[in-house]
Amino acid sequence: MxxxxxxxxxxxxxxxxxxxxxxxxxxxxxxxxxxxxxxxxxxxxxxxxxxxxxxxxxxxxxxxxxxxxxxxxxxxxxxxxxxxxxxxxxxxxxxGSRPVPGVARLALWALTTPGISSVVYWFARVLRATGLPRLLAGWGRFGFAMGMLAATRAAQGGGGRRKAAKARQVAPAAIRRPSPPLATLLFRGCVMQGLFSHVHDATIRTLGVNGYQVRDVSGQVCCGALHAHAGLLDEARALARVNVDAFGDGDEPIVVNSAGCGALMKEYGRLLDDLRGERFGARVRDVTELLAGSAMKGPVAGEPLDLHVAYDPPCHLLHAQGIAVQPLKLFAAIPLLELVPVPGAAECCGSAGLFTLLEPEMSRAVLQTKIDRLREAAPQVVATGNPGCLMQIGAGLAAAGSAARARHPVELLDDAYRAAGRYE
Ligand code: SF4
Ligand code: SF4
Missing domain, CATH: 1.10.1060.10 (Alpha-helical ferredoxin)
Structure with a gap:
């Protein structure tokens, strides 16, 4: 401890x-x-x-x-x-000495309170389905919020031109299917479940191809990261305790596809200052860690995708969890996918939990630098494994008139597996 x-x-x-x-x-x-x-x-x-x-x-x-x-x-x-x-x-x-700003309180209540958040996310999905948020995206407060919502939409029809070439299928022998499959438990979270359930689906499918059986856990709640970042540690601890109880004392890894959630969940031992929290934290794995495998051989290869991708490592993956190589293994499993180098890719995008809402000027100033560099590099996709970064970068791209999309890395692997016929 x-x-x-x-x-x-x-x-x-x-x-x-x-x-x-x-x-x-x-x-x-x-x-x-x-x-x-x-x-x-x-x-x-x-x-x-x-x-x-x-x-x-x-x-x-x-x-x-x-x-x-x-x-x-x-x-x-x-x-x-x-x-x-x-x-x-x-x-x-x-x-503890001043009230948390009202807008932060409101956002936490709307986004993380069970019962309330499901209604909020339902309305957001309905609005998203109209296509209006994409049309209204811009740099102003309202336009940026619309751009953020538009960025949560699943890409239609896959992410890159398939190469219907000879490399069509990976030999069945290369498919890693241990018997019995390795059990892992999925952390669904609040924003990820409300607006990025397609990333959860991609997580389950891609892990399945790589020998994992992903199970759902009832009774789980928000990880508490947004509360911790706002200084509300007691509220973060209360949520952490619920999650520790929900996931139980087994040994199965807990898979997380949101870098911000994973970073805090790995630190539940420190947050709760107890052994159960520490054991829980030791089980938490980012999805790219599981896909890369302990020997770092990387996931099973997919169909080639002729795609130019800029990887933007989330701060809470790279700096807080020290995960740098594993996402690259995932891209390497997609033949033809070309990683486009972007200067300063490892610098923050300005999302940072509720920061984009509370400090819009500083947030946009930080984002603008990144968007300028991305426009110069001109990728088709910006890949990043955190909901806040996906929304922030996606909104910035839309506001700047770029056709590039922000997508989670597992979505790209999922496209490559679907194209390879792995799910048939
Ligand atoms: S000034 Fe910065 S780099 Fe130097 S010791 Fe302090 S925190 Fe570290
Ligand atoms: S904004 Fe600056 S001081 Fe704050 S965490 Fe990032 S690098 Fe450190």
């Missing part, structure tokens, strides 16, 4: 002010203000812990609110500062 006596502030102790992290911070790059950099924020958070700065201090709140929580500063830090843990502790202290 990890002690949380200082609530996460201890993760900041190693900072030596070297400044190596500054150029990795999207908000520092956007404003050039030291207080919008990791080093500046660490000083503010240390002052908060010492009691030199009040939790109600407007400058402290403003600069911490403007942090994406992307943790892009962690892998470049030579001292191993655990910035994300410190930020969580600081936000929790701030949340």
């Amino acid at each position: 990890t002690g949380i006596a200082r609530g996460g502030f201890e993760g900041l102790d190693a900072c030596v002010h070297c400044g190596f992290c500054l150029q990795a911070c999207p908000t520092f790059l956007a404003t050039g203000d030291e207080s919008d950099s990791p080093r500046g924020r660490i000083e503010l958070m240390r002052g908060l812990e010492r009691g030199d700065i009040a939790a109600t201090d407007p400058a402290l709140i403003s600069h911490l609110d403007r942090c994406l929580g992307c943790r892009g500063c962690e892998p470049v830090c030579p001292s191993g500062v655990q910035y994300g843990h410190g930020l969580e502790a600081a936000r929790s202290r701030i949340a």
